[in-house]
Amino acid sequence: MLFSEFANTLYKHSDTSYKPHEFFLSLFDNIMREPQSAEEIKQSEENKYNPFDTLAPDSLDRFFKGTLPLSKRNVRKIISKKDSDKFANYINTLNEHNQMAIEDEIKTMLPDFNLDENLGYACADLFLQILDDVYEGRESSSSNASNNPPSSSKLTSIPPKTIYYDEADGKLHIGSVEISIPKEIEPPQDIAPEEEKYVCELLAAYAEAIKSGGLTKADLDSLPVKYKRNFSDQRINYYSALRIDRFLRESIENGEEHSKNGNPKHTIILKIPYGMITIMATKGF
Numbered sequence: 001m002l003f004s005e006f007a008n009t010l011y012k013h014s015d016t017s018y019k020p021h022e023f024f025l026s027l028f029d030n031i032m033r034e035p036q037s038a039e040e041i042k043q044s045e046e047n048k049y050n051p052f053d054t055l056a057p058d059s060l061d062r063f064f065k066g067t068l069p070l071s072k073r074n075v076r077k078i079i080s081k082k083d084s085d086k087f088a089n090y091i092n093t094l095n096e097h098n099q100m101a102i103e104d105e106i107k108t109m110l111p112d113f114n115l116d117e118n119l120g121y122a123c124a125d126l127f128l129q130i131l132d133d134v135y136e137g138r139e140s141s142s143s144n145a146s147n148n149p150p151s152s153s154k155l156t157s158i159p160p161k162t163i164y165y166d167e168a169d170g171k172l173h174i175g176s177v178e179i180s181i182p183k184e185i186e187p188p189q190d191i192a193p194e195e196e197k198y199v200c201e202l203l204a205a206y207a208e209a210i211k212s213g214g215l216t217k218a219d220l221d222s223l224p225v226k227y228k229r230n231f232s233d234q235r236i237n238y239y240s241a242l243r244i245d246r247f248l249r250e251s252i253e254n255g256e257e258h259s260k261n262g263n264p265k266h267t268i269i270l271k272i273p274y275g276m277i278t279i280m281a282t283k284g285f
Contacts, residue, residue, distance in 0.1 A: 004066025010023075023064070
């Protein structure tokens with residue numbers, strides 16, 4: 001994961017009034033320990049403790065956007081004064097909604113992010129890993145630097161990892177093929193009758209996970225945070241699956257074995273919770 005991706009994710013979900021260059025400085029202020037020596041205290045009083053403090057806002061904006069690489073010398077100074085506890089506390093003071101949004105967005109790029117379910121320390125560890133990559137010269141070549149899998153020009157044998165949805169462009173990528181699909185929709189506040197079956201299945205799964213005798217819709221608000229988040233995600237998946245299925249049915253002719261130009265069509269099955277979508281894709285389009 002690139003620094004600019006990490007910084008932008010936190011910026012979007014921090015409800016801050018800071019401008020990008022100010023937020024950039026605050027990230028490093030919060031990953032650095034407090035000044036200890038007399039020299040460090042003096043640097044802090046002169047706004048020089050953070051090695052990026054003396055740079056112009058334009059340069060900081062470019063660092064933030066990723067159009068200017070971070071100085072390895074300054075990054076080394078940051079790492080030498082790192083404070084994971086301080087940064088974890090900074091993240092954990094954000095409201096629950098923002099914390100969930102940060103975690104969800106990072107997981108679109110790093111699915112195994114925050115396995116220990118402590119977002120503050122997960123963000124601190126990720127930030128320091130990014131800084132280590134920058135200092136060691138690994139950022140541009142790191143396997144985590146981009147979440148865009150390699151593409152393939154053929155649809156007949158596409159590795160699963162090359163089939164993904166990119167939130168940045170709102171398209172489904174299948175090898176070298178790109179298909180624009182509708183954005184997810186906001187589920188209605190009340191559970192619709194057609195959802196009842198799936199909601200009951202979810203509640204049964206949650207009850208088994210937390211070793212409860214049984215759960216009803218009335219118990220949703222009292223579920224642990226991770227299950228409330230999962231329930232919200234699954235409802236979005238359900239309604240998104242319905243909408244995408246409808247979109248594809250309207251956009252692509254069904255039941256044909258060949259396209260108009262005679263090229264064979266290849267069927268790709270996308271399994272989505274509470275739905276299965278069949279995409280008929282013509283090789284090369």
